[in-house]
Amino acid sequence: MYEYGDIPLNAASVISRVNMAKERAGRFEPVDIIGVTKTVDTERIKVLMSCGIQKLGENRVQELMGKYDALPGAEWHLIGQLQTNKVKYIIDKVCLIHSVDSEKLAEEISKRALKINKIQDILLEINIGNEDTKSGIDPGDAISFSEKLAAYEGIRLTGIMCVAPFVENPENNRALFRKMKQIFVDIADKNIDNVVMKHLSMGMTNDYEVAVEEGSNMVRIGTGFFGSRNHL
Ligand SMILES: *Cc1c(COP(=O)(O)O)cnc(C)c1O
Numbered sequence: 001m002y003e004y005g006d007i008p009l010n011a012a013s014v015i016s017r018v019n020m021a022k023e024r025a026g027r028f029e030p031v032d033i034i035g036v037t038k039t040v041d042t043e044r045i046k047v048l049m050s051c052g053i054q055k056l057g058e059n060r061v062q063e064l065m066g067k068y069d070a071l072p073g074a075e076w077h078l079i080g081q082l083q084t085n086k087v088k089y090i091i092d093k094v095c096l097i098h099s100v101d102s103e104k105l106a107e108e109i110s111k112r113a114l115k116i117n118k119i120q121d122i123l124l125e126i127n128i129g130n131e132d133t134k135s136g137i138d139p140g141d142a143i144s145f146s147e148k149l150a151a152y153e154g155i156r157l158t159g160i161m162c163v164a165p166f167v168e169n170p171e172n173n174r175a176l177f178r179k180m181k182q183i184f185v186d187i188a189d190k191n192i193d194n195v196v197m198k199h200l201s202m203g204m205t206n207d208y209e210v211a212v213e214e215g216s217n218m219v220r221i222g223t224g225f226f227g228s229r230n231h232l
Contacts, residue, residue: 004043004044004047006227007044007047007048007051007225007226008047008051010224010225011048011051011052011053011225012051013224014033014221014224014225015033015052017208017209018031018033018208018209018212018219020209021208021209021210021212022212024213025212025213025214025215027212027215029217030217031212031216031218032217032218032219033053033055033221034055034056034057034077034079034218034219034221035048035049035053035055035056035057035221035222035225036056036057036058036059036079036204036220037056037057037058037222037226038058038059038060038063038080038222038229039229040222040226042067042070042071044226045074046071048225048226049071049073049074053225054073054074054075055074055075055077056071056074056075056076056077057076057077057078057079057222058076058077058078058079058080059078059079059080059081059099060080061078061082061083061086061089061090064076064090064093064094065089065090065093068093076090076094076095077095077096077097077220078090078094078096078098078099079098079099079161079220080099081099081135082097082099082100082105084104084105084108087105087108087109087112088112091109091112091113091116091118091120092116094120095121096121096122096123096199097109097120097121097122098122098123098125099125099135099161100122100123100124100149101125101127101135101136101137103148103149106122106148106149106155107152109122109152109154109155110152110153110154110155111154112154113154113155114153114154118154119154119155119156120154120155120156121155121156121158122149122155122156122157122158123157123158123160123161123199123201124137124142124145124146124149124157124159124161125137125160125161125162126139126160126161126162126180126183127139127162128162128176128179128180128202129162129164129165129176131165134163136162136163139179139183142160142186142187143183143187143190146187146190146192146195147190147192149195150192150193150194150195151194156196157192157194157195157196158195158196158197158198159184159197159198159199159200159201159218160180160183160184160197160199160200160201161199161201161202161218162176162180162201162202163204164176164202164204164207164211166206167206167207170206170207170209170210171210173210173211174210174213177202177203177207177210177211177214177215177216178215180200180202180214180215180216181200184197184200185197198217199217200216200218201216201218201219201220202216202218202219203216203219203220204219204221204223205221205222205223205224206223208221208224
């Protein structure tokens with residue numbers, strides 16, 4: 001872990017690298033930067049928030065709940081695998097669920113959202129590298145799956161997300177990011193009712209610059225802000 005004092009420097013670096021990647025790609029629309037806070041204590045997270053990063057991502061329900069009250073003003077994103085029996089704990093706390101990859105989960109989110117009069121924004125997770133170890137749907141099923149999700153009240157599909165393979169050289173993920181962008185455009189072109197393609201959530205510490213060059217408008221950065229994690 002870095003010292004607290006490194007967090008502002010890291011934040012400035014990530015923000016400027018995102019901006020430079022946008023410039024290289026000739027892009028002007030905003031790119032949301034999500035600070036991924038798994039394993040990070042709330043004091044460190046407050047330092048990050050003071051640097052202007054208010055959007056936070058957790059991949060575990062329990063951890064998100066434990067930090068929620070201590071960090072007013074944060075905008076929470078659930079980015080990891082979500083079990084249906086835990087949806088009820090976070091439905092009133094998150095602005096976006098990135099990791100929807102089954103109808104069963106969509107149905108539960110829909111049901112819980114309707115109960116509290118909320119329309120829950122969700123992303124469809126795509127297993128873009130076709131990795132056995134990763135969650136997400138098959139890229140070839142993205143359009144038909146989007147059409148299915150559109151039928152549920154209480155949820156609104158607002159984009160797609162992927163966790164790209166871990167690679168030493170981020171250039172090796174460029175083609176996959178490009179494929180994600182194409183899927184994003186293909187779904188948007190279908191003009192499905194109740195589907196608004198706004199968020200293309202891709203790019204992590206190791207490869208976010210390439211992701212932004214290829215059209216990501218939402219990057220999820222943990223290590224790049226807080227240093228390496230001991231576990232998870
Ligand atoms: C941990 C995690 C991240 C951030 O990973 P880093 O490499 O530390 O930036 C992003 N997305 C998901 C889904 C994660 O679980």
